[in-house]
Amino acid sequence: MPSREDGSTSLLQAPPSQGKGPTAALPAFDIAIASKPASVSVARRVADAWIRCHCQMSADSVDDVLVVLCTNAVQHGRRESIDVRGWMPAPDRLRLEVHDKSPSPVPCPQHVGPEGESGRGLLLVDILIAGLGGDWGFSDDGTSA
Template sequence: MAPAVPTTALPAPTSLARARTASTAPALAWHPPSFDVVFVREVSRVEHARRIGGAWLRNVCRMREARVESAVVVISELATNAVLHGRGDSVGFRMRHVGGQVCLEVNDHSPSTVPGPVHVGPDMESGRGLWLVDTLIDELGGRWGFTADGAVAWCVFPIAPNAPRSSYESGGPGSESRGHGLGSKSRR
């Protein structure tokens, strides 16, 4: 016999009549849990951010795999940017579900000039990260930018394609920043 394990789940109805009654009862609004992670500012930690973010999108938000793959690249690029260009000891990574939208933030704790995508030559080995973020967020139907102090990169995109946009998307998390377009100047 298996040992009893404490749980917060409601017990299953013992009869079909109770199941019907339970299913017609008013449902509580359920929102996927958000998470905040702080990791040491090391390149090896970017993989952890990708895995955590991808698992959360797949298992908690039930996002389709093609969208998850694009979002994981965005997570990777923003986390890498924070690790390479941040000056603090840590990087903050937060994801939330708000009104059918995913809200993602990467905080490098380093106020700076607001970066943006740049065009780089074909022989350059790096420098395409924010251009890639711009392209993928556009394909996901979202927006992205930085807080006014340049310390937090944020993006908002729908869990499902063609989902209505939430009011959260209009400005980003507590900032006056705007989404970026190709051609913005950047230190990154």
């Protein structure tokens, strides 16, 4: 799985809107949630409402991706909160980021045997994102998906 593409821009690094043109007022959200299992459903509900309202698309597959990424951030991150961001870099594109702020080696999808009880999350993300025609990855320092 590749790291985040060169040339992509984090929401924090994005230039401010110039207030004109078709992309000037594209919607975005940015929330910080406690790094606790119960907070994953909060992130899912916020993203679901935002996607349904502003992106005019079904959020089902995107919800599944977000739940896996937030769950991984809660389980493997070493901070008290995680950041979840969503925005539309163009009218027909959706970008979600999950930041656990815990530098780590970049994880990759695993192929787990039928008896395994965990370890399928990133493989599921890979399949769902491919089905949506998108791409995904991690920052080079492993803090963001």
